[in-house]
Amino acid sequence: MSTPTVHSIKPRVAVHKFSSCDGCQLAFLNLGEELLVLAERVELVHFAEAGALDPDTEVDVAFVEGSLSTPEDIERIQHIRQHCRMLIAIGACATSGGIQALRNSANGAEWVAQIYSHPDAISSLERSTPIASQVKVDFELWGCPVSSSQILAVVNSLLLGVAPHDNADKVCTECKRRNLTCVMVSHGVACMGPVTRAGCGALCPSMGRDCYGCYGPAENTNTDALAAQFRALGLTPQAIVQRFQSINSQAPVFLAAANKVKTR
Amino acid sequence: MPVAQLDTLVATLMAQAYECHGPVVENGAIVMRELAVPDGLPRGLQAEQAPGHYRLTRDPLNRYFAWANGPQAIKPQVFAPKESMWRVERDAAGALQFAAVLPEIPKQAIIGVRACDLAALALQDAHFLRDGRRDAHYAQRREQLFLVAVQCAVPASTCFCASTGDGPTPTTGYDISLAELAEGFVVVAGSDKGAAVLGALNLSRATPQQIDAAQQQGQAAAASQTRSLPGRLSLSGGNLRDVLMSQLEHPRWDDVATRCLACGNCTAVCPTCFCHAEMDVPSLDGQASEHERKWDSCFGESHGHLHGTNVRPDIRGRYRQWLTHKLATWNDQFGRSGCVGCGRCIAWCPVGIDLTEEVAALTTGEAHT
Numbered sequence: 227m228s229t230p231t232v233h234s235i236k237p238r239v240a241v242h243k244f245s246s247c248d249g250c251q252l253a254f255l256n257l258g259e260e261l262l263v264l265a266e267r268v269e270l271v272h273f274a275e276a277g278a279l280d281p282d283t284e285v286d287v288a289f290v291e292g293s294l295s296t297p298e299d300i301e302r303i304q305h306i307r308q309h310c311r312m313l314i315a316i317g318a319c320a321t322s323g324g325i326q327a328l329r330n331s332a333n334g335a336e337w338v339a340q341i342y343s344h345p346d347a348i349s350s351l352e353r354s355t356p357i358a359s360q361v362k363v364d365f366e367l368w369g370c371p372v373s374s375s376q377i378l379a380v381v382n383s384l385l386l387g388v389a390p391h392d393n394a395d396k397v398c399t400e401c402k403r404r405n406l407t408c409v410m411v412s413h414g415v416a417c418m419g420p421v422t423r424a425g426c427g428a429l430c431p432s433m434g435r436d437c438y439g440c441y442g443p444a445e446n447t448n449t450d451a452l453a454a455q456f457r458a459l460g461l462t463p464q465a466i467v468q469r470f471q472s473i474n475s476q477a478p479v480f481l482a483a484a485n486k487v488k489t490r
Numbered sequence: 491m492p493v494a495q496l497d498t499l500v501a502t503l504m505a506q507a508y509e510c511h512g513p514v515v516e517n518g519a520i521v522m523r524e525l526a527v528p529d530g531l532p533r534g535l536q537a538e539q540a541p542g543h544y545r546l547t548r549d550p551l552n553r554y555f556a557w558a559n560g561p562q563a564i565k566p567q568v569f570a571p572k573e574s575m576w577r578v579e580r581d582a583a584g585a586l587q588f589a590a591v592l593p594e595i596p597k598q599a600i601i602g603v604r605a606c607d608l609a610a611l612a613l614q615d616a617h618f619l620r621d622g623r624r625d626a627h628y629a630q631r632r633e634q635l636f637l638v639a640v641q642c643a644v645p646a647s648t649c650f651c652a653s654t655g656d657g658p659t660p661t662t663g664y665d666i667s668l669a670e671l672a673e674g675f676v677v678v679a680g681s682d683k684g685a686a687v688l689g690a691l692n693l694s695r696a697t698p699q700q701i702d703a704a705q706q707q708g709q710a711a712a713a714s715q716t717r718s719l720p721g722r723l724s725l726s727g728g729n730l731r732d733v734l735m736s737q738l739e740h741p742r743w744d745d746v747a748t749r750c751l752a753c754g755n756c757t758a759v760c761p762t763c764f765c766h767a768e769m770d771v772p773s774l775d776g777q778a779s780e781h782e783r784k785w786d787s788c789f790g791e792s793h794g795h796l797h798g799t800n801v802r803p804d805i806r807g808r809y810r811q812w813l814t815h816k817l818a819t820w821n822d823q824f825g826r827s828g829c830v831g832c833g834r835c836i837a838w839c840p841v842g843i844d845l846t847e848e849v850a851a852l853t854t855g856e857a858h859t
Contacts, residue, residue, distance in 0.1 A: 263774045382772045391769070395754075395790050398840075402758030403571035403785050405521070407561050410840045412518040412544045420753035420840055434517050445791045448751050448805060455542070455841045 237286040240272035244292025249371035250317035293319040293354045307361040315357040318370035322477040327354040370440035370473045394445035401428035416456045421447040442474040449483035491675040501528035503599045512601035520560040539646035542842025558646035563607040563761035568631045572784040579778040599636040605657030606832040610761030639664035648833030653718035656830040659708035669704035676704040717846045731818040736857040747806035754787030756835035
């Protein structure tokens with residue numbers, strides 16, 4: 227006999243995809259056996275990558291991957307917002323516009339014309355923007371991609387009826403808890419860890435390389451001080467701009483840091 | 491003890507079922523890791539350290555311990571960066587069952603501990619093992635430690651243990667202490683356990699000349715240190731605690747805030763920092779939960795978060811909290827400063843903020859209260 231809990235009615239969950247690579251949805255699929263446990267506790271109504279197709283039914287929680295990049299995206303996110311109680315944006319695309327938001331600082335139409343033989347067949351917006359730019363987002367999970375453990379922690383919190391824990395500490399905190407050696411100090415490489423949000427478990431430093439900021443800005447970042455240190459380590463202004471203008475180029479903190487270096 | 495017998499010492503500890511940890515080169519630094527074999531200790535290495543800078547170099551004298559220290563002291567061995575405190579499970583009847591989580595910890599020997607590390611361990615003991623508030627997780631790790639200390643013959647440029655009175659020669663808190671000379675080690679037992687291990691090695695007595703050479707080596711190492719924290723006599727306004735607490739509105743705090751990343755690395759590498767956060771990690775089936783403790787830092791947002799407000803929202807407040815606790819109010823709690831002069835916060839700060847330089851700037855000029 228299963229133990230009765232307050233969740234005798236399974237919450238309904240949908241996983242939606244916008245402009246993205248699908249990597250964050252894989253954080254669900256990569257749960258493996260735990261995904262089967264999860265399926266016992268929630269009703270997966272819509273999750274195209276896993277097979278369930280029903281994008282229109284009312285759900286309790288909608289996880290949204292990807293950025294808003296086409297006119298159709300704008301309409302669809304409104305529809306999803308109207309049909310869910312809670313909306314959670316997952317991944318760099320959904321929280322900052324993603325790698326495709328590099329076009330926000332360029333002439334996107336020109337790029338399209340250079341690449342496609344029939345540019346008129348492409349219908350994309352001038353800018354790639356995060357989900358929160360159009361609708362209310364209840365919780366953002368940063369990362370490119372988000373990790374399975376982050377997804378689990380959020381789902382667990384919601385099932386227990388508490389707000390998910392928002393870990394905005396720096397990557398350095400996870401790096402040090404793993405007893406890793408600081409690559410910036412011991413190798414002189416330009417690590418983004420001191421301004422980047424934790425959540426990956428300091429994956430890149432654990433491989434002896436520098437963090438490239440794929441989890442977006444942490445809280446209380448001092449990007450000026452980090453940019454100054456990058457200069458001291460020998461990086462050119464262009465290289466420093468590129469450090470901040472990568473996966474999360476449109477995250478306001480990283481965008482401002484890059485613009486400041488450009489205008490120096 | 492002849493140089494060649496260092497391996498025998500490690501082998502003896504391994505034979506006595508100690509899990510031996512010692513210096514290992516990993517990712518460009520000397521770190522303390524479990525030793526697989528007794529003869530694997532690196533030789534002929536030095537660690538060049540400066541603010542925000544650490545590089546391995548060669549020791550022309552091919553010594554075993556010519557490096558000052560690595561990125562961590564003994565802290566991770568006794569105060570685990572992340573561990574479960576207790577677990578709660580729902581039983582068949584639906585009732586909650588709580589159980590302490592105390593994993594089996596093997597006997598552990600650490601080879602190459604420095605005087606600053608020992609001083610820091612004594613401070614961690616004062617915090618975690620204080621009367622009536624004994625931390626079970628710390629205590630069980632601490633009880634399993636066997637410490638082989640080493641005199642620092644070659645302090646790094648970032649070292650200032652002589653000025654805090656904690657080094658460079660170990661004086662207490664070890665089981666065995668070594669001083670490395672060209673012809674071998676001058677060895678001292680600091681405990682019955684240490685004496686028993688040494689007894690098994692059948693060492694001949696050190697000569698008065700060797701003992702004298704070891705003492706002189708320690709004095710020379712102390713004299714070679716270029717950084718320092720001010721002592722009572724060098725401060726016009728009294729002790730460092732009172733002077734720092736009279737400078738809470740000094741403009742230098744704003745200055746350091748423009749340079750500080752608030753990454754918390756100084757607190758993680760500091761061998762005396764003991765702050766931690768606790769959180770619950772529920773299992774996916776909703777039937778169990780682990781109560782986890784992990785290292786925290788006064789440079790993080792949540793550390794200063796009280797209900798509805800944050801008492802340290804900016805970097806200025808966080809740096810000031812760290813420095814004034816470490817060097818001033820620590821005295822109120824533990825009867826001494828929380829700094830043992832290891833210099834790790836200087837070397838491992840990614841932007842090279844120098845605590846001794848900040849203190850010098852803060853303790854000169856008029857009071858800013």
